[in-house]
Amino acid sequence: MALPAAGTALEPVTFEITRADLVAYAHASGDHNPIHQDEEIALAVGLPGVIAHGMYTLALVGRAVGDWTGGAEVVELGGKFVVPVVVPADGAARVTVAGTVGEPNADGLVPLALEVTSDGAKVLGAPKALVRA
């Protein structure tokens, strides 16, 4: 699937994250840090509550990129977890991934400019996605 021209805004995708998702992710990824499951421990180490794995958020970015590009090869992916995504005991946290197609670089790889937000706050700093499209 060819990507649209540079400058084109991609359809933002909103995902929901529940506590049950974090438990499933802990098993699949091996990251059993209790701050992603246990409210008491999360509060005890000074966090605002149970927070999503940063890598869960980055995995959602990976899904959005896959959807937008028809599964193009990803050459670089990353970001800084600047604001924790707090996941309530009931209901879900929402993360929205928005993107714009960038100019291909010298190797013909296409960067996607990303904005990843939850509850109006930017949760991923200096996000980077580079694809072979």
Added chain:
Amino acid sequence: MPIDASLVGRAFPPTPVHAVTAESVAAFAASVGGAGGATVAPTYPIVVTFAALQDFLAAEELELSRIVHGDQRFRYHRPVAVGDELTAALTVTGLRSIGGNDIISTSSEIVDASGSVVCTATATLVHRGGV
């Protein structure tokens, strides 16, 4: 407790081999709500990266619950595929202290059975001091 500054530059032994199977790929994709199938999620290499991070934390006697993931970046030399046998070898690349927290920068080379680099994963861990 501040972390020993001599850690910077230290290379840790590679993790045990992680076999990428159709099942592990599907379970990972399903856990982030993806469709699954044969496509390997781009963040899948965190499985072996995290194993390396965990070995590092155990070696340095750092408690996982005091760690928050600060930054994670992957540079893929080729896509991960079912059938790959991956190991990750972690090097500590930087250490600084901000407001009672230690910021630990790491880089892990993820290689396949032939020793070719599949992915370079750089991670920053924030070790939260006493609260």
